[in-house]
Amino acid sequence: MERKSAAGSIRNKERSKKKFLDAVGKILKTKGYAALKVNHIAKVAGVDKKMIYTYFGGMDGLIDEYIRSQDYWSGVTVEKLEEMKPKTDDGGRSFIEQMLLSQFDYVYHNKEAQKLLLWRLSEPRKSLKKLTDTQEENGEYIFNLMMDSRFGENTDVLRSIMAIMVSGLYYLNMYSSLNGSIFCGIDINAPEGRDKIRKAISFLIDQTYENLGNAKIITKDD
Known part of the structure; x- marks a missing residue:
């Protein structure tokens, strides 16, 4: 009993x-x-x-x-990344592509995630800061595990490209949800429009891996 x-x-x-x-x-x-x-x-x-x-x-x-239950990146633990090590022989290209595509769809379909993003932009809060810190820790692990050896001193350029892509995907989803669906002539709420964005993600990653990995080191003076 x-x-x-x-x-x-x-x-x-x-x-x-x-x-x-x-x-x-x-x-x-x-x-x-x-x-x-x-x-x-x-x-x-x-x-x-x-x-x-x-x-x-x-x-x-x-x-x-x-917050932990809703955030996409918080579910990407170090343990999960460790399990993916055998699949990183392409320098993390396929992994990063899948992460960005999945995140693009996740934020679009999860209105609570969108509200969390707005909240993080609107108010300083300890729990939200902790979320940001966790994301950065996971992101740092990904870079160290998959990319630093491939891009060398150009890794910071890669990080900057990823920052632009991630923030852009956040914005497109939030924009299409709140203030309209057309952005640069693309209907973000239409299946064909979202497919165009997915193809653009893949294209940008391809170009980054094909060109940046072989480029000369980019410095402040270049």
Whole structure:
């Protein structure tokens, strides 16, 4: 009986935690991050607000866990990257292409992820800073694992290219969701338009790997 009781308690805890996390997402999507207050979250979740402190240690813990559950890059752990080592003989080209294409679609379909991006641009917050730090750590691991040896001193140029591509994909998705779907004549919300962007991603990666890897070292004076 005690085992069954313990198992039931664990299930109830997980259900309640999920209700809180779902409530955060619902509020974020409909009213924005400014509406994320303890009482409001508890009301939407239908769970006593005291449980936020019991299960998450408080609002920061709840928001931290929610952010981790929604962010694309947070799921790309060092352990997962280690498993991919045998597939990196192309200098990480196929991996980076797949990551960018997957991220492009992930942000487009996940409205909560879009709200998180807007939140990060709008307010300094410890949990959001932690998310950024985690992304940078994962990104640094990817560069060290796959690219530094191929591009040498041009690695910083590659990093800059990736920064432009990632931020551009973020912006296109958020733009098409909030203020219109046409950007530079491409309908980002149309299947054919998104396919054109995917082809452009592949093209840019191809050009980067074919040209930058063989280019002379680019310096500030060039």
